Amino acid sequence: MPDANSLYGPLDPAPDAGWEAAPPRMGFFTDTSVCIGCKACEVACKEWNGVPDSGFDLLGMSYDNTGALTANSWRHVAFIEQPRPAGHRTPPFAGDPTGPAAGSPASAAVGAGTATDTGTNPGLPPGRPESAARMSTGPEFLGMPGAQPPGRGAGAESRSDFRWLMMSDVCKHCTHAACLDVCPTGSLFRTEFGTVVVQEDICNGCGYCISACPYGVIDQRKDDGRAWKCTLCYDRLGAGMTPACAQACPTESIQYGPLDELRDRAAQRVATLHERGVPEARLYGHDPTDGVGGDGAFFLLLDEPEVYGLPPDPVVTTRDLPQMWKRAGLAALAMAAATVAAFVGGSS
């Protein structure tokens, strides 16, 4: 008997998927306030999981050379480099004169068009130049990586406030995983740890999961046609080990553990940050009552989620599935009725 919350609402996913005596649900807590953007997680993931290389070249938009989560990048470190004060603190250069802009929104607009061949489909689609330019509004754009720290080369008069936000993105391992629910082959499955994994020997590359994911995570490899994403190192979990990215993270920005414990720890961390004068700290994906029933991998962010390329309020598409089938049924009945009427009514 499926749970009443099988499609929407708080749920413990592993028992709902039929696991008996499942271990506690495991997950990631990614605390972006201590991320230093070293990309060790990206490298460790590729090393352990044998993920093909990608992203050796700069995209021109920031120090982000990966661009997005793809089938060939299961961790993606996002860099937000903006000429804005970081948070509530008094801007360090508030009184200083600001120099002329270096044509910055223009470079952001051009950068939005860069796309590297990730070897996957859709991989890293180009962005909208208007939106990219709007993002980097301000006196100085840091998007074009320089050899020196911002402001040093051009002299004091061109210094301005700026912020660097870094965040290691990953598959969210949703409680209500749309990719899993729409998979027509049963290739995607729920593990005993509550995570979501693709079985590569089953996937036939239909691409449905890719359109269904509300976070734009899962992606298709061009050379083999199958869908790939983070497995939360299912093989390591089974052996009682920590996933490669969390193991490699030098600042414990990526923390791995039982989800309940991580949620407690995250709430404490937010409280601490608020106490220390970082009121912009907030959690994302931690709430079991949100649109996807809470994420198995959740985050501490320092600005709105859309700044990091995350959807602000994702809702699993299958929430409305019963309604959809109902509407389809009504449409099918209308079709049958119209056919009957067309043949029995009328004289010719």
Added chain:
Amino acid sequence: MSPDRPVGALFRRFRERLAAERTAVANRTGGEPGSPTARGVGRADSGSRATGTGAGVGRTDAGARDAGLTPHPPRDAAPTVGRRRGGKGGRGGEQLTVPPAEFTSYYGRPVLKPPVWKWDIAAYLFTGGLAAGSSLLAAGGQLTGRPALRRAGRATSLAAVSASAYFLINDLGRPSRFHHMLRVAKLTSPMSVGTWILSAFGPAAGIAAVAEVAPRLPPHGVLGPVRRLLPPTGHAAGLVAAVTAPALATYTGVLLADTAVPSWHEAYPELPVIFAGSALASGAGVGLLAAPPGQAGPARRLAVAGAALELWGAHRVENRLGLLSEPYAAGTPGRLLRAGRALTAAGVAGAWLGRRSRLLSAASGGALLAASVCTRFGIFHGGVASARDPKYTVVPQRERADRGA
């Protein structure tokens, strides 16, 4: 970064394009890109949403203006808004007062992955609907004694369902593994449901079509019994196909709606209706093309019913969804849907006025088939466009989050 330092080819191209862009902007604005007046014209709530201090530069379009872009209003959105607000004929140089949808994004990159489905899937939407519509037509012809409708319907149905199977398998990343679809049956996966609907419909439609060759078989010899058994078998198979046909025609609406693609998902109440109407209209088109005017009466009536469903649904989708209606009105999807509407109207009018003319009826049938193709491709590409632009993901979700907070 010094120019002589080795960089990758991608970054070199970026730098070259940036240089070219800068020259162009400088020429346009008189060499003053980013003059302080144009920058940071502060809205009261400028600054990052999280800080709310008013310090820093807000989410204005100043940056885009600096860049020599025209996000006010966004390029892709302008025609829609203008047309809707301005009513009919209010085009050409009209100044827009509607503010652009302002939102934040990660360097303008899409939040979602756009569908990887190639045009095969849009084509399948048409052929699947055509197979369903023509098998309904065939069953009607079979039960009411209109052999021309029956024959044309059965033949088209088999051809269309075969094409559907080809398109569906060809679109897979691993076509040789198509049979993995038959491992499971999942109500939560419209594609799995569709696989089983097709597995029931396809063979039935095939048998019904094959039964049409019975009269050509020799009455005696080995094939004699086959000749006698085929018509009743075809009769039963035709009815099985007709019973599954409405499911085949409408599940594709759920197939598209059960995704994160904003303009597909939010259109979930209408998509099955549009596809049902489009399937009926295309089936009617086959009847009008193939049957003499004396037998084509039901096809004409079906055309009207199908067109009514299709036009109503498309109208709702193009107007009810607010921002998410935009992708269906702009660019290629907009042109396709408008063409579909015009062809549907022409097809219905022709079918009704040309009741006695074989030629006019056939032309109307062709118009209805073309209309169905346009509508399917329009809906398909409208959804893809909505997934490619972060605006359609972020703006509605941000509004929802702010309402909830």
